[in-house]
Amino acid sequence: MKNVVSLKSLAKELNISVSTVSKSLNDSEEISAQTKERVKNLAKLRGYAPNPIAVRLQKQETMQIGVVLPNIENPFFASVLKGIDELVSSSKYNIITFLSNESLTREKECLDYFSQGNVDGILICIAEETNKKKTFDHIIDIKQKGIPLVLFDRIPMQPLGFDTVKVNDFDSIVRAYEHLENQQRRNIAFVSSIPTLIVGRLREDGYLSKANNPIVVAHEDINELKRSIEELIQEKKVDGLIAADINATLLCNSMIQKQGLTPSKEIALIGYVDASHNDLSYPKISYIDQHPQEIGKQTAKILLERLEKKEENVSTEDFVLNTSITIGDTSS
Amino acid sequence: MKNVVSLKSLAKELNISVSTVSKSLNDSEEISAQTKERVKNLAKLRGYAPNPIAVRLQKQETMQIGVVLPNIENPFFASVLKGIDELVSSSKYNIITFLSNESLTREKECLDYFSQGNVDGILICIAEETNKKKTFDHIIDIKQKGIPLVLFDRIPMQPLGFDTVKVNDFDSIVRAYEHLENQQRRNIAFVSSIPTLIVGRLREDGYLSKANNPIVVAHEDINELKRSIEELIQEKKVDGLIAADINATLLCNSMIQKQGLTPSKEIALIGYVDASHNDLSYPKISYIDQHPQEIGKQTAKILLERLEKKEENVSTEDFVLNTSITIGDTSS
């Protein structure tokens, strides 16, 4: 029903062989200009498009790139995906998107599927559960299959032997700290809802490297975190907050607002937010911009390059992208 | 390099024919239990997985579903995608995600690609540009190809002959209006950044059906909208705001906050927000919950059913899902 027009049907109509039709459409040197013309004209007329599945079987390429995202509802990953899409959509490849929903089991299923010959390359940010359990065998296995894979954002401390793309988390927080110091903030606390996540630990380390009397408030449970932040603010011992992730940032801002404090007066805040959302809000929260689209683009770029040159033994690279600080109303 | 283990290699190792191996692995009745055992054991031992491309070519199915989203950075669509993923990932299909980025041209490219035999079914929300130009030929063309397609969210007024899934936009706003009326709000304005979008018009119509002295503030340009909202609030002639979309909602809230007004006191607000973001914010904005994941699930469900029974001439259905109102701090 779909592709009634095939190489065979074109060949029959033109009274020539399938091979000649195929070669003509692929602009082979072997074929006379005249024949090519005839074939191409009819092909256009009949609206011929090669059956992609057949081409892939023949070429032994899937033309597809598998992407595993931990959580599409986190705007960070949505933007990363947009960046990936921008690069991939202008290549010959397509994206198959899988969501691990932070589950190790699901992540394994995704990689299993991918490694069964369904994709030519893989882009993955590991799930929270994977991060916690430090189980990476299913990822390392991909190497045996000869499928290029690029890790992004949450990069395990131990090298897994793949290209990686991340931002300078440690430095980002150091610079956020310095920014608050320049605002004469002297009692700066660190608030996190991702204490066990790799990026969360790096950010905390950045904070600890600067703070003389560190105050760290960290809970994975949002309600607990909320209560702790509330206490922290009510005690009035801090005049600056650095939040390690979007949830912590929103909670900090929310608690400050609820207390009726003036943004950036009694207490300054810098953290991580969704840029487009933040731009339309008041107060605009000062934030560390990770340029998620750039992360996506860089990740895709590396994979596309790998796919292009297909050399298996090239050593892997670790890309570290820079963040920038956008100052809003909560620190000025 | 990838699939060194194939039916052929298994057959050779077992000294039986490829067809017997194939049938054994597919649990054919024709094969003896003993042979099946031998084959399956070796297959497991060698880690055999059928080459998906070859299977697809044979079965004339791609096992893939194409999804076109206008804007992945809008949390609404991110959640819809999550809903779609939830259903599709437990089926035999996979999702190929394309982003139209609100461009008609890009949307056409996506559908062209899909219709060239790359997917078995399509899920699409049309781009803003498509909506504006009312150009739907590229969508209607899909019907000739016999590929099932389901439209969601932005459903053109004129029927295109496909299944559709949307929410009751008109009624949603009517109920939001009534909610504010119950709060003794008497001068309720309508604020929109999507005046030309189908859903925006329906929402506006809902508002107009209720308001005696309607005040509509609508601009696609965010900065203009911002100025207009500011004026509207400063004039102090309204005590209630209904926002038609996430951007309008955030701007309204931001302007109210900036004026130092107490949430829900001088002026009430209800609109559209990202639920998870809103839950962590203060003030929590009262909002119309569209249950985007449910939209995604319903959309995917319909397509999967179509794919299952493959009847071509079944009449199409229009599904209208209900929204609900979640009351926050901005109206109580």
Place this chain on the structure above:
DNA sequence: CTGAAAGCGCTTACAG
């Protein structure tokens, strides 16, 4: 310059 043949890795009537 054109075409017959083999093959990509599978499935499935059909024969034995």
Place this chain on the structure above:
DNA sequence: CTGAAAGCGCTTACAG
């Protein structure tokens, strides 16, 4: 119960 053959729709050495 097993296997040889044809075919899914292409591509590409190879012969002519």
